[in-house]
Amino acid sequence: MEERRGVQLIAYADRFGGSVRGLLDLLDGPLAGVFDGVHLLPFFTPFDGADAGFDPVDHTAVDPRLGSWADVRALARRYTLMADLIVNHVSADSAEFRDVLARGDVSEHAGMFLTMSDVYPDGADEDELAGIYRPRPGLPFTPMTLGGRRRLVWTTFTSQQIDLNLAHPAGQAYLDGVLAALTDGGVSMVRLDAVGYAVKTAGTSSFMTPRTFDFIGDLTARARERGAEVLVEIHSHFERQVAIAARVDRVYDFALPPLLLHTLYTGDIAALRRWLDVRPANAVTVLDTHDGIGVVDVGPDQIEEGRPGLLAPEQVDALVEGIHTRSGGQSRQATGWAASNVDVYQVNCTYYDALGGDDDAYLLARAVQLFVPGVPQIYYVGLLAGRNDMGLLARTGVGRDINRHHYTREEIERDLDRPVVRRLLELVRLRNAHPAFDGDFRAAGEGSVVVLTWEAGEHRASLEADVATRTFRVDATPAPGGR
Structure with missing residues (x-):
């Protein structure tokens, strides 16, 4: 079994704390003891460009409005720090x-x-x-x-x-310089953003080709030489995720979020159980991120015809419509042609609103996330069971902003006192502290009931969830403090 990692937070410093130091104050203050690490979303110059920091003008500089490399290193001394290596591109204003x-x-x-x-x-x-x-x-x-x-x-x-032209020495030197700046700044986990598109080869789709796999392997080796783990960010057919997992330290489990929605919408665990049997254990598990809810990850292959997905096309269509219905049509206003930043594979909505603001369904989904193998990451909006920010969407016209709320300190402290958030924090603390999660995992269940169990010697933790009734029970013995 791989070494366990505690639960991590995903957050923009400007939207959750106001600055790098402000985020650290939250982690050390009202969130003390909750998170082991943090994925600090782009803090480079500028953090508020055309794509919310994913279009850096200077990928080696901390935007002074957020702080300095000294602030980043201070955060890294207290928490495992992940940052983005934006592999594919830079800003036109660089x-x-x-x-x-x-x-x-x-x-x-x-x-x-x-x-x-x-x-x-x-x-x-x-x-x-x-x-x-x-x-x-x-x-x-x-x-x-x-x-x-x-x-x-x-x-x-x-x-x-x-x-970037990554076949040219200038492109390679640029990436090496960014990697050096990140690791010198205390970053110990590097997320390869958009790496699936980075290598272009004539006569191919120029997405996740054999040359892309080779490039990822070479870049992973260079990151490891500098003491950093690598997380690969790819939205694609589930079999590609399984394949790339064998080549790198971590991959995202991007299939889990849509599969859990499908499972809760239909009351049927069949597709989820299939995925639990084949998914890579070296995953970073998420339900929500700064991007939308991916659906390509569970559908048929978009590149190679004839490869079925975890869900059939009609099930994917029903899933998307289910999100739109449960969000009262808000996600429809933020997705596809309705908003800029168009993606063909994502639905823009908070995960809480994708479940219709149902506390029980939301906590069940989080419990499953926290019980499957991997490193759990919880997005800052999801941490607070956040609702769609229709005001921000109206002001910017950017679909993803529906799930990128700017929190004040007062909002954070108020939401931390909500029952659904308090119960989520209990689950996070159990996942962090219970020794059973250092042991062996197994999944079982049928119909509408899924059972996830961890055992390490005398220690055992199990989750029994009925997706039809949206109820679940956690048993942990011996309990490290109770639930």
């Missing part, structure tokens, strides 16, 4: 790309950025271009003038996020 815009091929940074001709030097036909996998509608190119020459710049996500 100094390097602005120099390429002005000077073109004579810029010393010209090799750092990817154009269509870098991948297709002899051009590409319709089939090749149509075969490129992209999470947004349209082709991944933006026409730009670089040093007076019109070029097709590769922009997988948005025209503000310029893809």
Whole structure:
């Protein structure tokens, strides 16, 4: 059995604490003893760009509005610290790309950025271009003038996020410099953001190809040399998650969130049980993150036809409609064509609202998350059983902002006193403290009842959950303080 890690928080410093030091004050104050670590969402310059920090102008600098590297290191001394290595792209406003815009091929940074001709030097036909996998509608190119020459710049996500040429020494040197800055700053877990898109290869989908796997392996080795574990962030068919798990330290269990919603909507544990039998144990478990609720992770393969998913297409459709219905239509306003930051594979909604604000269903889902093997991470909005922020969505028009509320200290302290949050914190403390979670895991159940059990010597902790009645019972013997 792998070494256990305690429960971790996922949070933006500006939205949960106001700064890096403010977040540390929360973790040491009202949340003392709750979390073992924290995934500190992008705190680089700027943290509030076109994609909430995932489009860094300077990936090696802490935005001074949030603090300094000294503040980050102070956080890392107290908690296991995860940060994002944004592998695929940088901001169009970065100094390097602005120099390429002005000077073109004579810029010393010209090799750092990817154009269509870098991948297709002899051009590409319709089939090749149509075969490129992209999470947004349209082709991944933006026409730009670089040093007076019109070029097709590769922009997988948005025209503000310029893809790196990771086959070029300049692109490789850039990533090595960012990795050094992170690990020197105390980061011991590195999340490879958007790494599935990072390697482009003519004649392929340019998503999770064999060359991508090789690249991930090489980058993981470099991170380990600097003392950091690697978490790979990929939304894709569940079999790819299983495959990549064997090559890296951690993968996300992105199938668990939609499967739990499906299970609670239908009262049937069959799909969940199947996943529990095959899922990798070296996972980071989440129900919610700064992104939307993924559905591609449980559906049929979007790249290779004929590979069924954990759910059939009609079940995926019912799942999406179920989220829209239970959120009173709010998620529909924040998803797909209704909002900017369009993704073809995610529904934007808080997890609490995806369950209709039902405390019992929500706590059951969290209990399952905390009982399956892996490192549990709880998003700051989910920690407080947060509702959809329709006001923020209206102000920004960005779909994901529905689940990115800016909390005041008063709101945090008020919500921590809500019964649903207090019960969630009890479950987190049990997961952190009970010695049974250092032992062996097994899953059982049928119909609407799932049973998850951990045993280590005389220590035992079990969860019996009935998804039809939305009730569950936790038994822990000997209990480390009771529940």
